[in-house]
Amino acid sequence: MHRITTEITVPFHDVDAMGVVWHGRYVKYLEVARCLLLDSFDYGYVNMRNSGYAWPVVDMRIKYVKPLSMDQIIIIEAEVVEWENRLKIKYLIRDKDSGVRLSKGYTVQMAVDMAAEELCFESPPILLKKLGIA
Amino acid sequence: MHRITTEITVPFHDVDAMGVVWHGRYVKYLEVARCLLLDSFDYGYVNMRNSGYAWPVVDMRIKYVKPLSMDQIIIIEAEVVEWENRLKIKYLIRDKDSGVRLSKGYTVQMAVDMAAEELCFESPPILLKKLGIA
């Protein structure tokens, strides 16, 4: 339903001593894609704060299938796969030229009511509204 | 069996616009602990390379329980929990003062035979030897 695709060129400073992108650097790539995805349904960082909720990442998993190298152009797909109690986004990283799958992962975010300083165990109505569900 | 503990003070540059450590920065903390753990049984980065194997991270998961803030002193425990077919290390991050659990996670590394450029579906004997098992 809600899905975006974006392209990144691997910069020199993301490559480690083994000549491949250091595994911790992928978190940036997922975030760039996630921010575009959230913006696509008008619920990016600023709108989240304005709605009274922070949405920290509470769980993240990344599987590394093939290494990434300098100057490689990658395509990242990000897709909303859960929203009722938490916001789960799935990612797929492919090589632009060959389409080969390089990595996949997900992040889970939960709403925190910023005024009450409380974790929400159900997603607040604003998320469903932004997603066009409620 | 093989377990280490280390201490890190959260630096300013790891904190994000929400005033807490950005979730992607934890990967560095896990790596610092993992390198100490691997060194503790004499199989750190240099020894890995000298043994003819690279050990890329192929899977990583991090759960974020409580946020980390600037100047907070954290204790990271890292422990080897699987070694036969792959090297799985579990992590636990606690607040130093209170002992409260802040985050947990794991990484999975698989051996790559650097000469043959092939992934090993069983851990090479050198790992078991270093672990004191074989």
Added chain:
Amino acid sequence: MHRITTEITVPFHDVDAMGVVWHGRYVKYLEVARCLLLDSFDYGYVNMRNSGYAWPVVDMRIKYVKPLSMDQIIIIEAEVVEWENRLKIKYLIRDKDSGVRLSKGYTVQMAVDMAAEELCFESPPILLKKLGIA
């Protein structure tokens, strides 16, 4: 003579606890521009290595005029300003919308002969050739 311009959108993970881009993150922006500049005259990282020279940064200066914030679109200009004994590149960062100057800086790189493992106090002929001077 040799100058390029590129555009970057400031990501969330570059912003610090003060709500502005952390000053150390600018180094990435300069590098993205520098790599494009070097590629523009066919002397990027891979070609440097193939020519037998590494070109480490030996001096860097950045002046911070106005803060950068999340989602801001910036334009980075990079220009070769010295080449005879060392490669000096000047940078200017502007706000895309307003054109306002946000930051400026430079980097100096010196050639290292990789076979001899020696610093070159004159730029090797390959640089001048690539620049179209010799």
Added chain:
Amino acid sequence: MHRITTEITVPFHDVDAMGVVWHGRYVKYLEVARCLLLDSFDYGYVNMRNSGYAWPVVDMRIKYVKPLSMDQIIIIEAEVVEWENRLKIKYLIRDKDSGVRLSKGYTVQMAVDMAAEELCFESPPILLKKLGIA
């Protein structure tokens, strides 16, 4: 007068594809030393904010003398060298074992009155007081 020394072990994730610490990563090392220095005279980040002033870095220069490699233990000295109109701190990075100079640099910070949102062209009295001068 005001000077501190601290020690850092270079982690794997700071090393680049050339096998040495990427030049942009030094900014973190300087910051760790600067924060300790500021804390040493009781004017760290939190106290700065509480005093009503932010102190952004407005100028930074780093000279790279010798490369740093993984697991190398470095000593960073940081020293206050100017305070009247701006806060200038000088840094020196040495190899712990040999004492050899590896890098040097400086940062300049200027006070910003957070209530007035104005840059101060003289350092506010609180800095001089903390430094034990006024």
